[in-house]
Every structure is written in structure tokens, then in C-alpha cells.
Amino acid sequence: MDHLLHFDLSALGIGYGTILLFALLIALLLTGIPLAFVTLLVALIFALGWFGPMAVPLITSRVYSFVSSFVFVSVPMFVMMAALLDRSGIARDLFEAMKLVGGRMRGAVAVQTIFVSVILAAMSGIIGGEIVLLGLLALPQMIRQGYDRKLAIGVICAGGSLGTMVPPSIVLIIYGLTANVSIGDLFTSAFIPGFMLAAFYVLYVIIRVKLNPELAPVPEPDDRPWSEKLKLLKGIVLPVLVIGFVLGSIYGGIASVTEASALGVAGVMLSTLIRGELTLSMLKGAALQTLGTCGMIVWIGIGASALVGVFNLMGGIDFVSGLLMGVSDTPIVVILTMMAILFFLGMFLDWVGIALLTMPIFVPIVKDLGYDPVWFGVVFAMNMQVSFLSPPFGPAAFYLKSVAPKDISLGEIFRSLLPFICIQIVAVGLLVAFPAITGH
Amino acid sequence: QTHKYKFQSSDPAGNPNFILQQDWAKDLAKRTDNQIQIEMMPVGSVVEHNETLDAAGAGIIDGIVTDISYFAGKDPAFSLLGNPVGAWSSPDQLLDFMNNGGGQKVANDLFEPYGVHYVGSTTTGLEALVSKVPLDGVADLKGLKIRAPEGLVQDVFAAAGAAPVNLPGSEVYTALDKGVIDAADYTVFSTNQAQGLNDIAPNPVYPGFHSMPLVGVAMNKKEWDSLSPELQKAFEDSVKSFATTEVNDLAAADKKAVAEAEAGGKIHIHDWSAEERAKFRRIATPQWKKVAEKSQNAQQVYDVLTTYLKQNNLL
Amino acid sequence: MTEPHSDPDMPATATEATPERREHGAIAETGLLGRAIDAVGVIFALGIIASALILLNEVVLRYGFDSPTIWAHETTIFLCAMAFVYGGLYCVVRNSHIRVVLIYDMVTGRAKRILDAVISLICLFAAAFFAWAAYGMVMKAVFRPGGEIHFETSGSAWDPPFPAWLKIFLFTVLCLMVVQFIIMAVNYLRGAFKGDAQ
Numbered sequence A: 001m002d003h004l005l006h007f008d009l010s011a012l013g014i015g016y017g018t019i020l021l022f023a024l025l026i027a028l029l030l031t032g033i034p035l036a037f038v039t040l041l042v043a044l045i046f047a048l049g050w051f052g053p054m055a056v057p058l059i060t061s062r063v064y065s066f067v068s069s070f071v072f073v074s075v076p077m078f079v080m081m082a083a084l085l086d087r088s089g090i091a092r093d094l095f096e097a098m099k100l101v102g103g104r105m106r107g108a109v110a111v112q113t114i115f116v117s118v119i120l121a122a123m124s125g126i127i128g129g130e131i132v133l134l135g136l137l138a139l140p141q142m143i144r145q146g147y148d149r150k151l152a153i154g155v156i157c158a159g160g161s162l163g164t165m166v167p168p169s170i171v172l173i174i175y176g177l178t179a180n181v182s183i184g185d186l187f188t189s190a191f192i193p194g195f196m197l198a199a200f201y202v203l204y205v206i207i208r209v210k211l212n213p214e215l216a217p218v219p220e221p222d223d224r225p226w227s228e229k230l231k232l233l234k235g236i237v238l239p240v241l242v243i244g245f246v247l248g249s250i251y252g253g254i255a256s257v258t259e260a261s262a263l264g265v266a267g268v269m270l271s272t273l274i275r276g277e278l279t280l281s282m283l284k285g286a287a288l289q290t291l292g293t294c295g296m297i298v299w300i301g302i303g304a305s306a307l308v309g310v311f312n313l314m315g316g317i318d319f320v321s322g323l324l325m326g327v328s329d330t331p332i333v334v335i336l337t338m339m340a341i342l343f344f345l346g347m348f349l350d351w352v353g354i355a356l357l358t359m360p361i362f363v364p365i366v367k368d369l370g371y372d373p374v375w376f377g378v379v380f381a382m383n384m385q386v387s388f389l390s391p392p393f394g395p396a397a398f399y400l401k402s403v404a405p406k407d408i409s410l411g412e413i414f415r416s417l418l419p420f421i422c423i424q425i426v427a428v429g430l431l432v433a434f435p436a437i438t439g440h
Numbered sequence B: 001q002t003h004k005y006k007f008q009s010s011d012p013a014g015n016p017n018f019i020l021q022q023d024w025a026k027d028l029a030k031r032t033d034n035q036i037q038i039e040m041m042p043v044g045s046v047v048e049h050n051e052t053l054d055a056a057g058a059g060i061i062d063g064i065v066t067d068i069s070y071f072a073g074k075d076p077a078f079s080l081l082g083n084p085v086g087a088w089s090s091p092d093q094l095l096d097f098m099n100n101g102g103g104q105k106v107a108n109d110l111f112e113p114y115g116v117h118y119v120g121s122t123t124t125g126l127e128a129l130v131s132k133v134p135l136d137g138v139a140d141l142k143g144l145k146i147r148a149p150e151g152l153v154q155d156v157f158a159a160a161g162a163a164p165v166n167l168p169g170s171e172v173y174t175a176l177d178k179g180v181i182d183a184a185d186y187t188v189f190s191t192n193q194a195q196g197l198n199d200i201a202p203n204p205v206y207p208g209f210h211s212m213p214l215v216g217v218a219m220n221k222k223e224w225d226s227l228s229p230e231l232q233k234a235f236e237d238s239v240k241s242f243a244t245t246e247v248n249d250l251a252a253a254d255k256k257a258v259a260e261a262e263a264g265g266k267i268h269i270h271d272w273s274a275e276e277r278a279k280f281r282r283i284a285t286p287q288w289k290k291v292a293e294k295s296q297n298a299q300q301v302y303d304v305l306t307t308y309l310k311q312n313n314l315l
Numbered sequence C: 001m002t003e004p005h006s007d008p009d010m011p012a013t014a015t016e017a018t019p020e021r022r023e024h025g026a027i028a029e030t031g032l033l034g035r036a037i038d039a040v041g042v043i044f045a046l047g048i049i050a051s052a053l054i055l056l057n058e059v060v061l062r063y064g065f066d067s068p069t070i071w072a073h074e075t076t077i078f079l080c081a082m083a084f085v086y087g088g089l090y091c092v093v094r095n096s097h098i099r100v101v102l103i104y105d106m107v108t109g110r111a112k113r114i115l116d117a118v119i120s121l122i123c124l125f126a127a128a129f130f131a132w133a134a135y136g137m138v139m140k141a142v143f144r145p146g147g148e149i150h151f152e153t154s155g156s157a158w159d160p161p162f163p164a165w166l167k168i169f170l171f172t173v174l175c176l177m178v179v180q181f182i183i184m185a186v187n188y189l190r191g192a193f194k195g196d197a198q
């Protein structure tokens, strides 16, 4: 039995092994096997083939550790908020009110969605929940108002990914622990680049709708009497209070970032209660939707985490470091090579895996070359923004797909993300060319 | 014949502890003419930090360099041996106990049933306590919201009247920054300082009084047994010299960081009086007994530990 | 048969707000087990609501009364971890795990059923291996090396046996997945070779 299962992939060597691993990922992905099982399966094949059956427990161990980490507690909280808002009339009222505030500006709702995503990013350290939230709330509303679907999808995925760029950010915290630099400095330095990226998204939307007015229709002049408009505006009072309450609890030192997300759920529940919309069946429906959505989101992460454990054991760290070795004596070429490696890995792995794999190699080199490791941390976080969107493994696209209307395909989502990926790459380039943006 | 091993550390890659561990691996290769080559892998690279004992026992990874308290959930004995709060006032005492006072045997008896051989001991030295509020004695601990890791450290702080909060290391920074917690058991002064913790919590207690973790080097028993006696000896010697280097290097780094912090003028370092330190130890030592009652192994650790302390007039 | 049916519990307002999204239960091919798994989901969904309330309680106790609990965070992590693990199984029976449908959707009729069966068998292969590996993990979490029973705890001051429970739960869910994929493979194949499949 042991011999049968041990087809000894390790004879390939790490170089060809890596190529086979990525090729297998794409091949299995195309067969239509659910994504979570694709990554788990590739991890299993390589655990078996490279090391034999005794290595398989490393995968279940990683699954266990992955599901029991504290930071993920905020994901179901955001999804729960989304499910409750979606099931109550709050979401609709919110967007009706936003339409009023936006007036007759073309693309106003898309721009407002980006603003909302920046606020959500300041409330959360990871991504997942925010994209689900925006996907459930903003996407149907933008489509209903006649927005171009691709533009709407791109705004939601790109905006919803800002959570790890705008402080607090778990990517920056893990980088700080790995590189032994001040997390406070990282947060301060990421602030402006995070807003810069959000501003690029806004600019992009404004320019696109200016060039092609069909992408975002101007709302019909609203001739409802002011008394009715005021009634609409009342609809946003509660959600705005909830957001203020959550942000206040974080910045006022009342709750940790993860706890604050639970306060958000309580706040939204209270809002629906006040509006007379809270029923047991609605609560049950929202909770079940949260279970399903989180099952999907987390199992995608489980597979990626397992795969990284196996790849590290195969000698992935040595392999990547070998790729960098002797590339060039010119510091900037070394940095650009790092960017290329991060970009490539970002196509396949999630950020935790990329951090585990590359940080031990990159940080000492960056320091040796005389660059500021804090600056590099911000560049790393910006690179991870790209990884959230880039195909074939783009978590943001998967999260949105999980809640988007059935007729929106993954292919359409990824096509919608291309311009935003380009914007992100420009932002990475700017950070590399002008480190002063980070204050360093 | 060369032996190539993968060891996983309980420290992240750029952390000074990890860099010292990489240097140790180089030293071991030199001592054995490259017959033993160890690749140090950072925390979490293959399995999570509290799953490494099983992984090393199963031969998935070959060895570990880890704070042994992380295995407290498997047996409370790991917690008592890993961080007997209040027992040691200097790294030398801890290392003497482990190397010459019966600690090595107790540790190996604890590890071997898991299929792992306990090779030797190191430590980071006394940790510094990170605090936002001034702490000058045991009385100040009352009601203090303090983050503490699993194990005895939490019990002791609770016994001292503090309110220990369970938070993962990755949440410590934001929780301190936003005032969710007042203080945190984290690591040595220089690393706390480098990661910016002292900037947001400017009242560190240094030297600390609460924690000196035992960082053990252990490896898969089958692989250990297959090494020649000469190689085993070289391995053990390298760990002993690694312990000395680590303690000295980190102490020097701490001194330098303390000087810089004091010159900066924004950080106020608190040093507890001998009397307050003794008071804290009197609170801590009864907690050992409670842990000892939880398992046979823990009782064994307790007996050997207290015997040593009594013989050396440390209790 | 596979047509998703709408959830009778859905409130009218939600249906009105997003007519294109409809709730559906377990797909037909998952059989009785699938329906049971779908129905039991509500327990773990309630766990998520409980987590939110526990954290709210914790914030109130800590901020308002300076007396944080020692159990809130660990309980929350445990409840959410259970929901995450179960959620994976829940998505299997509802066929809502995300897949790339570029080629998958081009296949129709009998070939599609066969493809579905093959995918179920491949997933079965993976799940079976993981169940086997999880079994070893459970043994280590439940017994001391000497054979004495000791449920692995978290090691905190509170020290609950959550790690052992979670590992047992993960093993159970993986076993259920194995059985579920067998049932699905059989039903897909049955569908493929029944006269009515085009």
C-alpha cells in the first residue's frame, strides 16, 4: 500500500516540482472541481507523492489551526451584518438615501461605495466579510440603477480588499512580527498609500463615466417632495449610527478590532428591531446564509493554507531564495524581481502563504541593500492588494461570486477586475519609485 | 554521511531569536564537518506553533526549537517546566537546573513518549513586561487588564489580582494601542522596543519579574537514535554554547535598547524593588502546586524543581 | 429534480429586494443524509449568533465593569471554528462551493452526470485521506502517549478541552463528507445511466 501511493514526486526536484504544482492547480481548476477541493487535492497529491502518507497529517493539522484562529472570527460577523442588512429594508433605504446625497452626479453611487469601503477598511484588519457585505448590498443596487456591471463588480472587489491596506491591517501586523519592525510605524506609513489607492479608484470611476456616460446613468431628477426625501434620509440614520458606534468602539479603546465586528452585528440587529423588521425566521435565514458563505470562504483559505505547508516542507523557501540569488547587483533590479515573484505567487497563493514563504528571504536582503524595511512592508501590503484580485486564484473574486447573482460568472468578475489590477500595479510602482509616499 | 534536517522555530523569521537559531544551525554544521545540516524554518511554516510536537513525533518535521509552554494543553507539565513563574531570577539558574540539576532528564521523560528526544535547553532570558500604566509593585497589578499567553503565567497574574485577557500575539499591538488591554506579557525588552510596543505602552517593567521561558531544542527520536554518539555529543555541545550566546546577545541587545529608550525620554522604565519581586514570587509559587496536581508528569516536574530550588537556597 | 426550491421562511421584503437570489436546500443527489446535514446546519448558524452575543457581553463586562471573563474569546473561537468546519460540509450538500465552470458548463446531459460523479469520487479520495489523517490527530488529542485518556486542552488559565473537541468534530465532519460523496457519486451515476437522461 505504501509503495503504491508513493509515486515519488520528489525525484523531480523542487524546480520542476513547483512547475508541476502550479500546472496541476490550473488543470484541476478547469475540470470544475470545487475550488476548495482543488487546493486541498493538490496539497494531498504532493504530500503523498513527495513524502508519503506519513506527511498527510500536516494538512489536517493546518486545517485545524486555520479554523481556530481568532482573526477569522470577524469574517462571520461582517457576513452576518450583511445578511441582516440585506434581509431588512435598511440596505435599500441606505442606497436610496445615498442617491439623494449624490444628487445628479454621474457615477455617484460607485464613488460612494468606495467611500463606504474605506470606512469598512478602517473597521477591519482582514478581507472577506467586507466584499460579501458590499456584494450583497451595493452590487444589486448599482445594477438596479443601471450601472455597468463590470464597473460595479470592480469597485466592490477592489474597494472591499482595502481592509489590509488601510490600518488596522493583519497583513502589516504579520509583516511587523516577521521583519521585527514597529507595527505602529507600518500603520502610519500605510495610511497615505491606502488612501492614495482608494483615490485612484475614485478617479478611475470618474474618468470612465465621463468618457463613456453609458456606464453610469445620471439618476432621474427626483421630484418627490422634501418631506418624503427627509423620510428616506431617516433610513440612513440607524446604519450610520452603527458604523459610528463600531468605529468609536475601536478608536475609543472599548473593543478590539475583532470584538468591534461583533458589536456591529448587535448594532444592526438592534436597528432592525427598532424598524420592526426583526423576526425569528429572518434571523434564522441570515444566520444560515452566514454559515454557508463562511463555509465557502474559509474552505478556500483552508486549501491554500494546506498547500503552503506542503510547499514549505518541499523546500519552497530555499527555492524562492535561489531564484533571487545572483539576479543582479543593482538594488532596484533585485526589488523589481521581488515584485515579480510576489505578483506570480499572488496569482496562486493567499497572502498568509506568500508572507510565510517570501518574508524570511526578502526582509534580510531588503535590509542589506539599505532599504527601509517599513517602506518594504507597505510595498508588500500593496502587492497583496493585487493578489486578492489576480486570477486564477483571486480571493476577492471568489468572495463576491459567493453572493453575486447566479448569472455573474467568475470569468466576468475577473475581466472586470483587470483595470483595477492595473491601477494597483501602478500604485506599487509609485511606492517603489517614490518611497517618500510612505514618509520614508 | 550527511544528515539534513528541517527544524521549525516558534519565532518569526526576522525576530532576533530566529536569527540566533539560524546561527546555531551554522555552528552545528561547522562542528560536525557538515555532517548535520539543519534548515531552520520560521513559526507556522509547516504546522502551527502548538502542533509541532506531534509533527516532530510523526517525522513530518525533524525537530523543533520552541518555547515548550506551547504544549501545555497536552500536559500541564510542559507549562510548569516551560515557565515556572517566580522560580528563576537569572538565565544561569534556569540553565544550571536544566543541564546539571535534573531538568534535562525530566524534560526528556516528558518528550520521549511523544516520539521526540529532548536535546537541550536555551532561554531568551528575563522578559520585560509591556505596560501603558506605571507599575511599581504587586499592588499595582490589581484589576490590570493584561494579555498573557496560555499556561501558568495567566494563573499567576490572576492570583495577583490582575484580569488576564486571552489574546493571540497578532492582536497584542492593536489591543494595547487602543487601550483594550493595559499591559502584555510579550517578550524581551529589545524586541518589544523594535516592534514599537514600548512606544504605545511607555511604562515597561525591566528587568521583568514574570516570565523566563524555557526554549527547548528537540528532535524526532528515531532520527536522534540513528546519530553516532560523537554526533550526538557535538549536537548537545552546540546547544549549550547556543544557550550562552543567546542569553548574552539578547541581554546586550536589551541593554542597548534600554539606553536608547532612556535617551529618547519618552519611555519610562520601571524597575521593581527586591521586596516587590519577592512578594510576586510568594504569590507565584503556590500556583505551581495547583498545576502539579493536574497530572503525574506535572507532579514529577514539581518535585524535581522544588528539590533543586531548596538545595540551592532559591526557595 | 435539481431545481432549487425556495425557502418558505424567506421574508417577503428580502425576496422583493433581491429577486434574483433564491434560497435553496440540499441538492437531490445528496439524498437523505444531505437533507439531514442541511437541516442540522441551523445549530451551527446559531453558534455564530451566540459568538456575537458573547463578544458583546465581554466588551460590556470589561469596559463597563472592569471584569473581563476568561472564557469569552476561547468560546467564540471554538463556536466559529465549528461553524467554519461544518460550513464546508453544508456547502457540499447545497452544491454551493465555488468552481470554475469554463469547461464544466459546456458539458451537458449524461456526460455532465458522469463528470459530476467523477468529481465526487475525486473529492471522496481526498476526504477519505484527510479523515484517516484526522483519525490519527484525534487519537493524539484524546489519549496520552501511555494510553491514558486525556482530552487535549487549550492550556490557558481556563483550560477547556476545546482542541480535542474540535479535532473530534473535524474528524466527524470529514467522515460525513466521505459518506456524502459516496452517495452523490452513486446518485450521479444512477442518473447518468437511467433511461431518461439525454
Ligand code: NA
Residues within 6 Å of the ligand: A120, A121, A122, A123, A124, A125, A126, A162, A163, A164, A165, A166, A167, A168, A169
Ligand atoms: Na483595515
Ligand code: NA
Residues within 6 Å of the ligand: A346, A347, A348, A349, A386, A387, A388, A389, A390, A391, A392, A393, A394, A395
Ligand atoms: Na490572486
